[in-house]
Amino acid sequence: MFRQIARFHALASSKHFNITSEIKHAIANKQPVVALESTIISHGMPYPQNVQTAQAVQDIVRSEGAIPATIAILEGRVHIGLEDEVLEQLGKMGQEAQKTSRRDLALVLAKKGSGATTVASTMILARAAGIPVFVTGGIGGVHRGADQSFDISADLTELGKTPVAVICAGVKSILDIEKTLEVLETQGVSVTTIGESQRFPAFYTPDSGFDSPSRIDNASEAADIIYSNHMLELDSGMVFAVPIPKEQAADTQAIQQAIVTAITEARSNGISGKDETPFLLKRISELTKGESLAANIALVKNNAKIGAKIAVELSKRVL
Numbered sequence: 001m002f003r004q005i006a007r008f009h010a011l012a013s014s015k016h017f018n019i020t021s022e023i024k025h026a027i028a029n030k031q032p033v034v035a036l037e038s039t040i041i042s043h044g045m046p047y048p049q050n051v052q053t054a055q056a057v058q059d060i061v062r063s064e065g066a067i068p069a070t071i072a073i074l075e076g077r078v079h080i081g082l083e084d085e086v087l088e089q090l091g092k093m094g095q096e097a098q099k100t101s102r103r104d105l106a107l108v109l110a111k112k113g114s115g116a117t118t119v120a121s122t123m124i125l126a127r128a129a130g131i132p133v134f135v136t137g138g139i140g141g142v143h144r145g146a147d148q149s150f151d152i153s154a155d156l157t158e159l160g161k162t163p164v165a166v167i168c169a170g171v172k173s174i175l176d177i178e179k180t181l182e183v184l185e186t187q188g189v190s191v192t193t194i195g196e197s198q199r200f201p202a203f204y205t206p207d208s209g210f211d212s213p214s215r216i217d218n219a220s221e222a223a224d225i226i227y228s229n230h231m232l233e234l235d236s237g238m239v240f241a242v243p244i245p246k247e248q249a250a251d252t253q254a255i256q257q258a259i260v261t262a263i264t265e266a267r268s269n270g271i272s273g274k275d276e277t278p279f280l281l282k283r284i285s286e287l288t289k290g291e292s293l294a295a296n297i298a299l300v301k302n303n304a305k306i307g308a309k310i311a312v313e314l315s316k317r318v319l
C-alpha cells in the first residue's frame with residue numbers, strides 16, 4: 001500500500017499549528033493545495049509590491065482550482081493559510097521579520113516568536129500538514145565563492161530529505177548554478193525543467209547556460225513524477241523549474257552587470273550568511289531600476305499557475 005502523504009502528521013494536529021478550516025478541509029478531502037513561503041514576502045521584495053504579489057499569487061492558485069496555503073510563524077505558532085491583515089503586517093515588517101530556516105525553527109517556536117519561512121522550513125511545515133506541492137520564486141543554492149565561505153543554502157539539503165515538490169524559476173545567477181546542480185545531484189534531488197527548453201533556468205532569465213538533468217512538457221507529467229517519488233517512498237524533494245517567459249525576462253546584460261556590482265558591494269560591506277540573499281536581491285533591483293523586480297513578480301505568478309495545475313493533476317492520482 002502506498003504511503004498516504006496528503007494527510008496531517010501528528011505534529012500538524014497539535015496546538016503548535018494553526019491551519020485555516022478551508023485548508024484543513026481541502027487536505028482531509030485530498031483536494032489540491034499549494035504551499036507558499038513567506039521569506040519571499042518579507043525579504044524577497046519591497047513593500048507594497050510584496051503584499052500585492054503574494055495576494056495575486058494566491059488568486060492565481062485559486063483560479064486554477066487549488067487552495068493557496070501561505071506559511072509563516074506568528075507568536076510561536078505555525079500558520080498555514082494567512083489572513084489578509086497578517087500578510088499586510090508581514091509585508092510591512094520586511095527585513096525586520098525573522099528569516100526562519102530549518103536551524104531557526106525550534107528557536108522561534110520556543111521563544112513564541114514570529115518569522116518568515118524560507119524554502120527549507122516551508123518544505124518541513126508543508127510536509128507536516130500533508131501538502132506535497134509548493135510554489136516559490138527561486139530556491140537558495142551554492143553561493144559564488146563557496147569554496148572559501150562554505151555558504152550553501154539549507155534549501156539544498158532540505159530538498160534531499162523532505163518529500164515536497166518545489167516549483168520555481170530555477171536558481172538566480174547571484175549563485176553558482178553549476179555547483180548548485182551538482183549538490184542537488186549529490187542530495188538525490190530530481191531536477192526537471194518544464195517546457196520546450198532543455199536548459200535549467202536562471203530565475204530572471206530563461207537560460208542559465210546549463211542543461212537541466214531532465215525535461216518534461218506539462219503539469220500532468222510533473223504529477224506523474226511526484227506520484228512515483230512518493231510511491232517509491234524516496235522521501236526526497238523534487239525541483240520543477242519553470243523558465244520565465246521570454247517577454248517578461250530581464251535583459252541578461254543589465255542583470256549580469258548588476259549582479260557583479262551587488263556581489264562586490266556585499267563583499268566590501270562584509271555582508272554574508274543569511275543576509276546575503278536579501279541584500280543582493282534588493283541591490284539588483286535598485287541597480288536595474290526595478291527591471292529585476294518586475295521580472296521577479298512575473299515569474300512568481302507564472303510559477304503559481306503551473307504549480308496549481310500540478311497540484312490539481314496530483315490530486316487526481318490517489319495519494
Ligand code: PSU
Pocket residue numbers: 037039040041043044045101117118119120137138139140141152153154155172203273274275276277281
Ligand atoms: N531566492 C529568491 N527570493 C527569495 C529567496 C531566494 O529569489 O526570497 C529566499 C527563499 O526564502 C530561500 C532563501 O529559501 O531566500 C534562501 O536563503 P539562503 O541563501 O540564506 O539559504
Ligand code: MN
Pocket residue numbers: 151152153154273274
Ligand atoms: Mn547561506
